[in-house]
Amino acid sequence: MNLLHIENLSIDLKTRSEPLSIVDRFSIRMGEGEALGIVGESGSGKSMLAMAIMGILSPKMTMKADYLSLDGEDLMKMEENDRQHYISSKASIIFQDPKSSLNPCFSIGSQLDETLSTHGIHTRSERKEKILSLLDSVGIYQPEKIISLFPHQLSGGMNQRVAIAIALACKPRLLIADEPTTALDVSIQSQILDLILELNKRDNVGIMLITHDFALLSENTDKIGVIYSGHMMEHAATKNILEDARHPYTRSLLNSVPQLGKRHTKGSRLYALDGQIPAIDKLPVGCRLGPRCPKAEKQCVNPPILHSIANHGKVRCHLADLKEQSSSKKNNHSVSGG
Numbered sequence: 001m002n003l004l005h006i007e008n009l010s011i012d013l014k015t016r017s018e019p020l021s022i023v024d025r026f027s028i029r030m031g032e033g034e035a036l037g038i039v040g041e042s043g044s045g046k047s048m049l050a051m052a053i054m055g056i057l058s059p060k061m062t063m064k065a066d067y068l069s070l071d072g073e074d075l076m077k078m079e080e081n082d083r084q085h086y087i088s089s090k091a092s093i094i095f096q097d098p099k100s101s102l103n104p105c106f107s108i109g110s111q112l113d114e115t116l117s118t119h120g121i122h123t124r125s126e127r128k129e130k131i132l133s134l135l136d137s138v139g140i141y142q143p144e145k146i147i148s149l150f151p152h153q154l155s156g157g158m159n160q161r162v163a164i165a166i167a168l169a170c171k172p173r174l175l176i177a178d179e180p181t182t183a184l185d186v187s188i189q190s191q192i193l194d195l196i197l198e199l200n201k202r203d204n205v206g207i208m209l210i211t212h213d214f215a216l217l218s219e220n221t222d223k224i225g226v227i228y229s230g231h232m233m234e235h236a237a238t239k240n241i242l243e244d245a246r247h248p249y250t251r252s253l254l255n256s257v258p259q260l261g262k263r264h265t266k267g268s269r270l271y272a273l274d275g276q277i278p279a280i281d282k283l284p285v286g287c288r289l290g291p292r293c294p295k296a297e298k299q300c301v302n303p304p305i306l307h308s309i310a311n312h313g314k315v316r317c318h319l320a321d322l323k324e325q326s327s328s329k330k331n332n333h334s335v336s337g338g
Contacts, residue, residue, distance in 0.1 A: 003174055003206045004030040004053070007067035011048050011230075013280065014060050020280045022048050022061070023230040027306065030223075032173075033204035035197070037217035037238065039253065040227035043277045046210045049227070050176045053208075055087045071173050089119070092167035094196070096179035098159035101166070102151040108135075108162050109147030115169045134165040138195055157188035164195060175199060176208045193220070214257050218242055223313075226250045229277055229288040232306055236313025246312060246320040248295045249273075287317070295319055 009026045012019035023045040030036050038046050052063050053070075068075045071090050075083050095101050103111060112131045121127050135143030138161040151159050160180065167175060177196050181189035197220050199205040209221060217224055217238060224241045226234040226249060234247040245251045252273040275292040284290050286301040293300065299318050306316040 001032065001072055002029045002069065003032045003034065003071055004028070004208075005067060005069045006053075006065060009049075009052060009063065009065040009068060011045070011052055011057065012062050014062060019062065021230055021283065022280055023052070026227075026230075026232055028225055028232065028235060030174075030206055030208065033200065033206060034223065035200050035207045035209065035221045037221035037224040038208060038210045038227060039212060039214060039217060039224060041212065041253075041277050043229075044227045045230040046227055047178055050093060050178050050208070050210060053087075053176065054091060054093050055084050056093075089170055090172060091174040091176065092170060092172040093176040093178060094160075094163055094167050094180045096182040098156065098163040098183070099151065101163050102159055104151050107148055107150055108154070112147070112162075112166060112169065115166050119170045130169075134168060135162070137168070138162075138165045139191070140165075155188075156184050157192065160184060160188075160192055161195070164192070168199070172205060174206045174208065176210065178210045179212075214242075214254060226253070229283065230280075231288055231316060232314070233289070233317070234313065234315045235306075236315075240312050244312065246309060246315045247317050248293050248319075249289050252294070 006029075007027050009023065010021065011023040013022055026045075026049060028036075038049070040046055048057070048061070051057050052061075053068075055075075057063055065076055070087065073086060075087070078086065102108075106114075109131060112134065113127050116127045116130055121130060131147060132143045135146060140146055140158065140161055146154070146158075146162075151162075154162070160183075164180075175196070180196060181192050184192060193216065196207065196209075200207045207221075209217065211217065221238050223236065224234075224238050225232055226241070226247065228249050234241065234245065234250045241250060242254070245254055252271070255271040256273070273292055273294075278284060278288065278291070287293065287296070287304050290296050290300045297319070302318070304316050304318050306314050307320075308314050309320060
């Protein structure tokens with residue numbers, strides 16, 4: 001059974017004139033216990049997608065989908081209050097900045113206590129025991145001393161551990177990690193990632209890892225979805241993406257990753273795709289990558305559809321089926337973290 005199944009999900013921003021597309025007809029399936037990576041440049045719609053799944057979009061946003069199910073239940077058939085209650089019992093999200101998810105006015109213990117109370121643990125003694133257990137499970141030493149402290153009294157890494165503990169309070173089947181280490185010191189990043197990915201292996205929790213770091217995804221995910229300007233450009237097994245990427249955007253992202261052991265000419269610069277992601281009120285005609293694409297042809301003024309390629313996955317590109325376009329296989333990308 002699919003843990004998460006999305007068909008043609010779209011998110012629009014309300015304006016005085018006409019709605020502006022942020023995410024357009026996004027589709028994906030995610031299995032139980034699967035680790036799925038979502039990658040793309042800043043502004044591609046990754047975080048909006050996460051908030052749509054969690055049901056926490058701004059009132060200025062509207063969401064629609066042909067089908068959106070979580071752990072077997074169709075969310076689109078539920079009333080809003082029932083939907084939000086169901087999502088909170090099945091899924092949790094960790095944001096990149098713990099300051100945005102922790103209330104500075106309340107102690108760590110009280111914030112965990114409120115979460116557990118909301119999820120049905122009604123006796124104070126049970127909640128206290130569970131709080132200490134949760135903090136211990138995320139690697140916080142002497143948790144009994146932490147519960148009386150406030151977020152500003154803890155380091156960024158400690159606050160992120162607390163945020164993860166809160167996310168785990170409902171025993172989620174799906175955990176969305178939205179660039180969870182961006183705001184942390186390098187020395188803490190690997191610890192937090194190891195903690196999140198351990199849940200996948202230990203408790204069979206489905207992990208959606210949102211990032212711009214291919215090196216991170218290469219070793220820790222089963223599949224990767226590549227998003228650009230609100231469109232899914234390529235979706236395939238991680239190995240297929242790394243060894244035989246079919247979309248020019250995917251290959252551009254891979255080419256921009258420093259290659260371990262590769263010698264670079266002194267003074268040379270790392271590869272970067274020309275231009276920038278388009279504003280949502282100035283989307284190009286046809287393929288949204290078109291003005292930046294190094295392989296663009298006349299036919300690219302017609303919007304490409306996301307289609308399946310045998311023994312690979314799904315790609316949104318008119319040229320994806322041409323073998324000569326699949327140059328990344330010849331390059332044999334080896335993406336390594338630093």
